[in-house]
Amino acid sequence: MPMTDTTQRSATISVLVDNESGVLARVIGLFSGRGYNIDSLTVAPVDQEGRLSRINVVTSGTAMVIEQIKAQLDRLVPVHRVADLTKDGPHVARELALVKVIGTGEKRVEALRIADTFRARVVDTTMQSFVFELTGAPDKIDAFIELMRDLGLAEVSRSGVAALARATRVI
């Protein structure tokens, strides 16, 4: 029975909420108050009038905990819909990162070369530094940052995960 499964899984959950004050605090408070993990969180308005926001949260837990997280989110008054993108079918998840690398000489050249293979763009440059912009799945960004560590990695800013179901499915 899946409910009794004790293995941990990661889940990308998308939540459509009224874009009203306090709604993000409600969602975050729910996670902290009930001791759930937040590995990543993004939020922004997604309709034309700016009335609805989409919150994407990456979390982890046993099957029972993840079902509980969804049920808890679903009962918040300003929540319209909750979807478990990981469970409901294939989905795409993308994140944007800005990565600052400081260095000169051989390391600087190597950083640029790796950035190129990752299709990272240079969005700022000085004689001592680059800021790379990179989008992709979170593990691709992790891999890029890992490679930059020895090449003068100075600072990272990540957007958190935006995610959609593949094909015609919508939440």
Add this chain to the structure above:
Amino acid sequence: MSAAQSQAGQAQSGAEILLRALKDQGVEVVFGYPGGAVLPIYDALFNQNAIRHILVRHEQAAVHAAEGYARSTGKVGCVLVTSGPGATNAVTGLVDALMDSIPIVCLTGQVPTHLIGNDAFQEADTTGITRPATKHNYLVKRPEDLARVVHEAFYVARSGRPGPVVIDLPKDILIGPAPYTEATVQHASYRPRTEPDPDQIARAVALLKQAKRPMVYTGGGVINAGPEAAAALTAFVRATGFPITQTLMGLGAYPASDPQFLGMLGMHGTYEANLAMHGCDVMLAIGARFDDRVTGRLNAFSPDSRKIHIDIDGSSINKNVPVEVPIIADAGRALEALLAAWNADPRQTDKPALTAWWRQIDQWREKQSLRFTQDPTKGAIIKPQHAIRRLYEISRELGRDTYITTEVGQHQMWAAQHFPFEKPNRWMTSGGLGTMGYGLPAAMGVQIAHPDALVIDIAGEASILMNIQEMGTLAQYRLPVKVFILNNQYMGMVRQWQELLHGSRYSESYSTALPDFIKLADSFHAKGLRAESVDQLDDVIREMLACPTAVIADIAVDQAENCFPMIPSGAAHNEMLLGPEHGATSAGVTDAGLALV
């Protein structure tokens, strides 16, 4: 166009619009306490007669009173408090209502919008503080939102799984003009589901029909679902012939005198209820949330049963205990569907298996796990269980509609064990939060709702002091509430845990320097009575019940008495401790169990 808008040039103030919306929501009583930020509302109250204001003596009590009012009527309880300390004082009551699923709308004053965030006088971040203390909360920032928010708040409070809702009202919104809008029924995102899925009902009936050792376990959700749900439960359980047990919060939804009722289950539940839960093969849970006080050690909870769970809140299902047939629905609607499907299903139940199951249950019953011995000789010390039994028997002789509230502790458990209820909405107790000080204000709210009923707060001498100031409210409104104190001069429940689990180290659990409750009653214009030995008990109870005013009856009871049966934290249902009547043993509690509450 509404009447307010048509009165040209006579725009109504926010406070007037607020009261109009309350009236349209059917509010007849508000429990409140004034202060600077809500003075415009008090102005508006002054000029009308439709809504009655009950002035409490502490804002926590306002919320508990509204809870008592709500639980005994099925209506939404309404509270009005000022900003800052008024709002923070209300927080315990709000969490209490949240835990026990009680519908409350609490209006809190707030500093004017332009001062919010300024550390203004009596400013508190009320929506921030009450976010995890409520089902939902609102801060009204624009006059045009006011009426809609009030309507919405009542809808949210009473629908789905009921709960407390806060509306934070900045003073400028209350003073300035505001438009009125009628209540709308639909909510864009919040739409609780009430109708059961017929396929799941069919699966449930199929499971129940072939059960050999069935058990029905119901909770506060059946009370929330209203008297029709209790009637449907009774009809269904009688149709099946199955045994039924109830949680502390569920008592009264099924007549306690019925032989199919096994009493309360859980930490202080009966032997037969707990063993039947442990041994059943099909469990039907309705409006109950598998609380830790009910399940004991989770991995040993009813290990061999297939479980059906009906609950209006999806997050209650599969939270602690995985179930096979989840049914998200209102308990009443689901029970009606179950009964119809049960009657329509041609399959027979397994009669020989059910007979054997009842024979087993009757053997457990013979243990008489609630038994106690009262020494009847003159001058003998009163057993607390006996005091409650006599209270029940003597009040029943009067034939009056009787409502019981409690404080928190041993007396609360003895009340649950020894004061049976035949009807729902007659039993008000703080279950989830376990708030000492709940009972007196709750009784006040019940008496306001039912002026002619007999309302008794079964109290402990420690708990009663937590909201004793409400004796003043009883006097002001001439509310004849009876406070029946089982005075064991201990925080008995704490003392019991210390005795059984902490090597009898009675650290700080002695009730010393108690007031003279007779003089205390007297100074609050109430009647004070005392019984010190068993021969005085009946007379005191009779005098208390006959008294037209509020009464405090101080009943001296056995200080050493413990509440049994008891399933220590972390133990399983079949590891229950029985009392001295059954040769009590000391608790074999594990370290892991000791860490639990």
